[in-house]
Amino acid sequence: MPARTTIVAFLLLALAFVAPVAAIDDTEKELDRYRQMLKADPWSNPGLLEADRGEALWKQVRGPKNASLEGCDLGKGPGKVEGAFAGLPRYFKDADRVLDLESRLVWCMETLQGFAKAEIVKRPYSKANQTGTDLEALATYVALKSNGAKFAPHLEHAKEKAALALGEGLFFRRQGPMDFACATCHGESGKRIRLQALPYLSKPEEARAVIGEWPAYRVSQGTVMTMQHRIADCYWQMRLPRVDYGSDVTIALTMYLVHQAKGGDITAPSIKR
């Protein structure tokens, strides 16, 4: 009998120790459930629903100019989607600018379909537990079409080199009331903030493991999240003002991150915390 009491007491003690973490990070459990589900059935990834919606949107004739996005050149020629994401961001002659996937989609919606840019970028991100926005769905679709490819970003044009240098400068730039740079939180291996693991994004091994996962379905949000959104969220955490969608800064940071992840597998859309 006393032995039993001891065991029960021990279990209760262990529980008391573990419970607070479990309560805080229910998301981890949810994530595990998803991981199991994905193992059993890769098609159960909710991110794929967004990709499907994105494919339909890509093909649909829309906008003031009554056009689909099938004429959109993502770097491999008009309408070529397969593998295109792996070569982005890159310089586009027509726009005379380095563009990432999302800003290229905006450019195509603007020039091919005739949508007003202000309208397109007014609400680029979905809120928790909503279906994705058009941009999120399109980005997820295009990224999925590079699933299995490896990042091979361009670095030929002077503006591509400038974007990479800018991205690197920004990554290490400290600013704001907290003195944060990206490198404050992503500049060393094995660190975490609260319980959230922070990848060392300047280290190729660690960048390769995570950068190709975006756009990702986020279990904690119940919706897909793109790289533009991820970076904007980190700037929000840094206590800085709201950064523009598809801005030079967020494109340059994406360029920097993709270059750190060069050769890494694209596994988008993945499932993340």
Add this chain to the structure above:
Amino acid sequence: MNRSILLVGAIAAIAVAVFLLFPRAQGVSSVDAAIKASWTTADREWLARLIQDETQKACSHYRNAPPKAVADAILARERATIVYPADGNVLGDWKKGQVLAQSGYGGRFTDIPPRAENGGNCYACHQLDAAELSFGTLGPSLLAYGKDRKFAAADAKAVYERIYNPQATIACANMPRLGASKFLTVEQIKDLVAFVMSPESPVNQ
């Protein structure tokens, strides 16, 4: 005629020299231009957050490893920012400090208008109380910090300084300058010092 050729030549030489001497300055101005073009919806007050002070500039440039002369200048400049409590007592109420250490509220654009006081968010980066398992590791563990230092007054003052402005102790420290940036008040910092340093605090059990 000759004079003007000389003058043009001299100006060109100076321009080349400036370009060679300050290639970094060129890079910095392109960063500033990109920043200007990338935050178009914020108002002046918020945009000011993107402008670096001298210390942020130096720490970014040297990636937090400044040469000695630069580090010394940072230490002196940052030490001069520290405002001590009027009565010299750096120990406040540890119970209030405990709450502040948990709170990550404040300073984000979604926190405006303010709905609570700013928090210290210490657990984001430090282990403090053994009972709180959700802690980050960007900073060292502060478990038993006061106890290990025998609750010495000099160490309490040092903790006050570490929270007020860590760069008065370590140039380009990664910890935010929570007092110098006015993110926390002197009273709040005193409460946090008490949380770290007083014998009754769970940090030291």
